[in-house]
Amino acid sequence: MSRNKDPEQTIEKILSVSERLFIEKGFDKTSIQDIINELKMSKGAIYHHFKSKEEILDAITKKQFSYSNQMLKKLIKYTKANNGREKLVHILEATMSDEKAHYLDNVLIGQIKNPQFVVLGIKTGINGDAPILSEIIQEGIEDGSINTEFPNECAEIFMLLINIWINPILFNRNISETLSRLKFLQMLMKHLGVDIVSDKLIEQILKRHSYIMEDTNE
Known part of the structure; x- marks a missing residue:
């Protein structure tokens, strides 16, 4: 060629x-x-x-993050719901079930203990996704379905925990331990007035993490 x-x-x-x-x-x-x-x-x-090969992977990772960010924006535009909280729940579930948004998971998971990769994930979640979630949280505040004085902070802490802390590979956890932390996250967000972690979302996350862990252990 x-x-x-x-x-x-x-x-x-x-x-x-x-x-x-x-x-x-x-x-x-x-x-x-x-x-x-x-x-x-x-x-x-x-x-x-x-x-280098690493530089190629970095470009692929950024491309994947960009796709996820654009998908999130489209979901916000087209998702119909009765209120802001319900809208955000539907969006999170749709994001987790989108295969294209996760088709590189098994490749990227091999880089999860690479500090640069982890920092990139944190910055993408905080600077890219959290502001978008914060806008929907604000919608929920206005319609009364969400009760918090800190929409930005709640969005950021959610992204940090769901992307980093919940990851079973990064912290060498089994599914039972991951489930315990997801339940805690569900309770935490509810106490913060942002009740957006549904049982369905927890099941979706556990299922995806199970696949990743199976491939990692082969």
Whole structure:
């Protein structure tokens, strides 16, 4: 394959092939040479855009986070509900059930103990997703379905706990221990006046984490 004259198209091809290889073979077992062979590009064409396999994964991760953020915005726009709290519950459940938003989970979970990856996840949750959730919490405050004086802070603490603290791989927890923490999160958010962690959401999270842990232990 000759170098494409459109840099963005070339980058997209590199990311697309790398995603597939990372999913099929695993990140650690995929080499730059594997990516080069699959693309039929020269090594120089790859290194012109990415200096390492880790840099490719970083770009894929940011792309995935961007998709999730855009999906969240669309759900906010089109989700119908009786009030802000109900709307947020539906959105969280829909987000967890969206396969495209989670199709890289098994690849990314291998990076969960990488400090840079964890920091990126924290910053994305706080700076990207939390402000969006805060807007819906504010809707709930206005219609009386949510009772808090701290919509921004509640959104941020929720994102921190659900993305980082709840993660069973990061803290080497089993499903029972994860369930206990999800129940605590459910109770905590309720006491904060933002009752948005439904039993269905807990079941969805546990199911997804079970799949990830099975793949990790193979």
